[in-house]
Amino acid sequence: MTAEAIRNEITEQLRRIEQEEQVRILYACESGSRAWGFPSQDSDYDVRFIYVRRPEWYLSIREGRDVIERPISDQLDISGWDLRKALGLYRKSNPPLLEWLQSPIRYAEPYRTADRLRALSAQAFSPKASMFHYLHMARGNFRTYLQGEQVKIKKYFYVLRPILACEWISQFGEMPPMGFNELVERLLPRDGELWHEVRQLLERKKSGEELDYELRQEAIHAYIDEQLPSLEERAHSLKAADTPIDEQLDRVFIEALQEVWGLVLP
Structure with missing residues (x-):
């Protein structure tokens, strides 16, 4: 399968995930050896994404599953984190998430959430x-x-x-x-x-x-x-990082709900 065909397949699978899960994908990228710059000709495609659900999903007392995984084929693996999960890991300086945000291979970025997180990366990094x-x-x-x-x-x-x-x-x-x-x-x-x-x-x-x-x-x-x-x-x-950014991340979360779903706060 050509690179163009693979990219089209990834785009289609992301669209299908949005429809089946009733979510919006904020950001999707390549991780792993292709993004690191040492793929072999038969390397898998490891697609990672951040998504957001409808506002009412976050208001339930029940904790819903905050990961979506789609092992599509031997060559293509797609998985993503809910935005609230991602923000919780971001505040702990999670390196895989920080790497996703700087991936050179991006499949989707229709909203401003990823850019907002990049702007905070120096403060979040431990x-x-x-x-x-x-x-x-x-x-x-x-x-x-x-x-x-x-x-x-x-x-x-x-x-x-x-x-x-x-x-x-x-x-x-x-x-x-x-x-x-x-x-x-x-x-x-x-x-x-x-x-x-x-x-x-x-x-x-x-x-x-x-x-x-x-x-x-x-x-x-x-x-x-x-x-x-x-x-x-x-x-x-090294000293542990001591730069709390909880308020900024709360704002990223709220702004994503506003941008994606038109959330209006009282």
Whole structure:
């Protein structure tokens, strides 16, 4: 299926979700390897979205399901969060949500909600919480896939990217860029074996070469072994964020209901 056909299919599935669930999709984007910049030719499409229900849904004493999931096919996975759930996670500096908002591949943004959240991102971002999120991701993938002499070599990307994200946070104190290439170019010295191993592996993955079990990459492995304890020490030294933005997020929620459904408050 061509890229245009896939995009049309995604648009159609989002429209169907709106009709079947009686919601409005505020924002939809690509997440995962395609958005990070290291897809292979057979990479899945991981579509993530934020939606809002009708105002009366939020007034019930019963808590409704706040996630919509549509595993469409082996190639296409679509899921989204209700706006109120998303705002609750946003106030905790949830890195996946912050990444969605800066995704380079956007499928829908008919309302202003995403822009309002981007405008608050510097206040919402917590370096400490985000570093621990990425460290947890890196350690989990390293422990699961990269032990022994023979390793699942494509999983290096799923350890390197969160490590580089941590390094970015440590150096610049801000949300890291989504693109893997930008992280590599800004943070890894170009004159070393590490940089060449990473670039070579990236070119192999993008070319569609099957990356399965191979001998481990020694320079990359040594870098990971060195970075994980160092980054954890630096993460512990950071102060927790203390910039309450609850009132601003309440306003984002109300303005979304007004913009989408024409809500009029007394």
